Amino acid sequence: MQEPAIRIEDLGKRYRLGSLQPLSALRARLAGAGRGAPAEAADPLELWALRDLHLTIAPAEIVGVIGANGAGKSTLLKILSRITAPTRGRVEIRGRVGSLLEVGTGFHPELTGRENIYLNGAILGMKRAEIDAQLDEIVAFSQVERFLDTPAKRYSSGMRLRLAFAIAAHLEPEILIIDEVLAVGDAAFQRKCLGKMSDVALRGRTVLFVSHNMNAVANLCTRVAWLRDGQLAFDGAPSDAIRAYLDSIRAECRALRSGGAGRYDLRAASRNGNQARSRARAIESFSIRDEHGALTDVVASGAPVRFEIGYRHAEALARPTFGILIEKSDVGNLVALQTHIQHGPLDKLPASGRVRCEVRQLPLAPGAYTLSVGMTTGGEQLDWVERYVELEVQPADVYGTGRLPNPRHGAVLVQATWSFP
Amino acid sequence: MASAGDLAQQPTERIVIAPPRGFALPDLRELWRYRELVGLLALRDFKIRYKQSLLGAAWAVLQPLLTMVVFSVLFGLLLGRNRMPTAGDTPYAVSTYCALVPWQLFATALANSGNSLVNNQSLITKVYFPRLAAPLAPILAALVDFALAFAVLLALMAAYGIAPGWGFVALPGFVLLAILAALAASLWLSALNVLYRDVRHAIPFLVQLWMFVTPVVYASENLLTGAPRWAVVAYGLNPLAGVMEGFRWALLGTPPPSPVLLLVSFAMTIVLLLTGAAFFQRMERSFADLV
Numbered sequence: 001m002q003e004p005a006i007r008i009e010d011l012g013k014r015y016r017l018g019s020l021q022p023l024s025a026l027r028a029r030l031a032g033a034g035r036g037a038p039a040e041a042a043d044p045l046e047l048w049a050l051r052d053l054h055l056t057i058a059p060a061e062i063v064g065v066i067g068a069n070g071a072g073k074s075t076l077l078k079i080l081s082r083i084t085a086p087t088r089g090r091v092e093i094r095g096r097v098g099s100l101l102e103v104g105t106g107f108h109p110e111l112t113g114r115e116n117i118y119l120n121g122a123i124l125g126m127k128r129a130e131i132d133a134q135l136d137e138i139v140a141f142s143q144v145e146r147f148l149d150t151p152a153k154r155y156s157s158g159m160r161l162r163l164a165f166a167i168a169a170h171l172e173p174e175i176l177i178i179d180e181v182l183a184v185g186d187a188a189f190q191r192k193c194l195g196k197m198s199d200v201a202l203r204g205r206t207v208l209f210v211s212h213n214m215n216a217v218a219n220l221c222t223r224v225a226w227l228r229d230g231q232l233a234f235d236g237a238p239s240d241a242i243r244a245y246l247d248s249i250r251a252e253c254r255a256l257r258s259g260g261a262g263r264y265d266l267r268a269a270s271r272n273g274n275q276a277r278s279r280a281r282a283i284e285s286f287s288i289r290d291e292h293g294a295l296t297d298v299v300a301s302g303a304p305v306r307f308e309i310g311y312r313h314a315e316a317l318a319r320p321t322f323g324i325l326i327e328k329s330d331v332g333n334l335v336a337l338q339t340h341i342q343h344g345p346l347d348k349l350p351a352s353g354r355v356r357c358e359v360r361q362l363p364l365a366p367g368a369y370t371l372s373v374g375m376t377t378g379g380e381q382l383d384w385v386e387r388y389v390e391l392e393v394q395p396a397d398v399y400g401t402g403r404l405p406n407p408r409h410g411a412v413l414v415q416a417t418w419s420f421p
Numbered sequence: 422m423a424s425a426g427d428l429a430q431q432p433t434e435r436i437v438i439a440p441p442r443g444f445a446l447p448d449l450r451e452l453w454r455y456r457e458l459v460g461l462l463a464l465r466d467f468k469i470r471y472k473q474s475l476l477g478a479a480w481a482v483l484q485p486l487l488t489m490v491v492f493s494v495l496f497g498l499l500l501g502r503n504r505m506p507t508a509g510d511t512p513y514a515v516s517t518y519c520a521l522v523p524w525q526l527f528a529t530a531l532a533n534s535g536n537s538l539v540n541n542q543s544l545i546t547k548v549y550f551p552r553l554a555a556p557l558a559p560i561l562a563a564l565v566d567f568a569l570a571f572a573v574l575l576a577l578m579a580a581y582g583i584a585p586g587w588g589f590v591a592l593p594g595f596v597l598l599a600i601l602a603a604l605a606a607s608l609w610l611s612a613l614n615v616l617y618r619d620v621r622h623a624i625p626f627l628v629q630l631w632m633f634v635t636p637v638v639y640a641s642e643n644l645l646t647g648a649p650r651w652a653v654v655a656y657g658l659n660p661l662a663g664v665m666e667g668f669r670w671a672l673l674g675t676p677p678p679s680p681v682l683l684l685v686s687f688a689m690t691i692v693l694l695l696t697g698a699a700f701f702q703r704m705e706r707s708f709a710d711l712v
Binding site: 015078079080081082083084085086087088089090091092093094095096097099101102105106108110111115118119122123124125127128 | 434435436437438439440441457458461462465468469472473543544545546547548549550706707709710
């Protein structure tokens with residue numbers, strides 16, 4: 001049995017909320033030293049960012065840490081990096097730790113690129129001789145040769161980022177702790193970072209990696225720990241952990257809605273007043289299903305999705321049409337799914353039944369969308385339920401580049417092929 | 422062991438992280454391991470201090486020089502040229518500049534070091550290093566300024582035909598005392614600054630007041646001649662009093678400072694330094710949460 005690289009036992013971290021510490025708190029802080037943690041009274045101004053955490057990581061494991069914002073991921077990394085002290089528990093780390101909680105920590109705009117390489121390297125824990133030996137490589141990796149003796153304040157933000165990552169990438173710790181560093185930079189830069197990280201992993205180093213990018217986590221990690229409300233909710237294979245985490249997000253969304261996820265009973269839904277003739281209330285239900293046929297109202301960008309309209313009318317439908325409009329509040333109508341346009345005319349349908357609409361790849365950027373559902377018979381509107389159904393689209397690596405589309409740049413996702421000179 | 426051969430050769434570091442308990446003094450061995458970082462931070466502080474300034478490092482000399490001129494004129498007008506508060510029979514200009522040089526070292530070091538944790542906020546919340554490096558670096562940077570001002574002091578002494586006596590060899594001891602006093606005060610102030618930003622506003626004021634209770638623009642003999650022993654002890658509680666008189670004695674050959682005053686100054690520095698170090702160490706692990 002190998003000695004673990006990191007052994008975390010009963011780790012807890014308490015934060016006191018409130019902006020300014022009164023002098024009495026300082027006195028308590030100084031006096032409270034030496035004694036063990038006092039009994040934790042339920043102080044509303046206290047928050048346990050991390051609780052009862054046990055985790056043992058073997059050398060060369062690549063562990064992803066996932067969880068919602070505020071789940072304690074960053075707190076964990078800060079404790080492991082010795083930036084902040086735990087309130088209770090104990091951590092034992094075997095090996096030299098390199099932690100990268102931010103790209104370019106300690107970069108000074110007035111110093112030149114070269115000066116910043118040495119300062120930043122020293123801040124990350126590199127020895128001067130190590131930096132000397134790797135200077136050429138760092139400079140080549142960052143592509144800032146020409147500006148090496150220019151103050152960093154004259155750099156573009158891209159150059160600064162490349163230089164900062166180049167330094168960090170040449171850090172050679174036995175244990176690497178990384179927080180969300182990949183969330184910055186362009187696609188090529190991110191690919192480079194991911195490549196560098198796999199390099200690190202291949203050389204048998206232990207990596208602890210916090211990210212919201214499930215794709216990167218799934219690709220890189222051999223094991224994933226999911227934190228929820230400061231506690232370890234799941235620890236195991238990446239695919240299982242990610243599924244459990246995404247399921248819990250869906251469950252939470254479901255809890256927020258009344259009718260159960262992805263299934264709407266529209267019989268009681270209010271119809272818009274100007275649709276006087278739609279008193280028929282022929283549309284009874286609407287469902288959203290994922291690729292496995294499970295009801296959901298959270299769908300990943302680019303994933304398959306199936307909509308179902310359940311209807312019931314007094315007589316058989318003659319020349320019916322069905323339609324679903326997808327809109328986003330600040331953008332307007334984005335997608336129209338309509339039988340008469342996408343399928344062609346329908347002659348006759350039974351008085352009640354279920355209409356299915358399969359979308360192979362939902363071309364929508366992450367965000368919240370509103371759906372309207374309508375049907376007509378014989379050219380007359382029979383029913384129209386406006387903006388009642390809600391759909392949440394989750395971020396996903398639609399293009400397989402490790403990059404998530406930015407919803408602010410475009411609500412619709414289109415597959416494209418680029419060519420270059 | 423890890424599979425890579427290059428890793429196997431390194432001795433494995435073992436780090437234990439646990440809640441801080443009790444009072445302890447900072448880990449000086451670890452600080453020594455991080456000496457390159459301390460040096461680079463000091464270099465950074467020195468380099469950026471005079472970036473985009475016309476006079477650059479000349480400021481290090483101009484500040485004590487102009488202060489000396491102002492007080493020469495002021496006391497000359499107020500007290501008359503024969504009754505200047507000088508040390509022994511040295512000219513007032515030399516006597517005062519000789520004290521202003523170590524004073525400037527102390528004042529610059531204290532002002533920058535007292536704000537060091539707050540100024541390095543981005544580092545402290547993102548990366549681990551012995552926190553002691555933050556207040557140490559500005560003190561080392563102040564030594565460069567000190568060297569420049571000191572060179573001008575030697576030139577001034579030559580111009581007045583004053584040669585230092587054998588007391589010269591004791592000078593490094595007084596420089597060290599000034600640095601330790603600055604470090605002691607900075608340990609308290611920088612750690613308190615993290616909790617209460619009032620400290621940031623108090624520091625310039627504190628430095629100003631401190632200068633007037635220290636024999637900088639006057640000599641302590643003007644104040645203490647014929648004073649009772651307890652007054653000398655009380656005056657010596659300010660560690661800088663011993664430094665100033667020591668500098669004048671070592672360089673200008675004025676009467677040596679009273680041993681009582683020196684002893685009290687030294688003891689006070691050590692007390693401040695040890696308590697400051699313990700307080701700093703106690704607060705250290707929560708800097709990132711509070712800053």
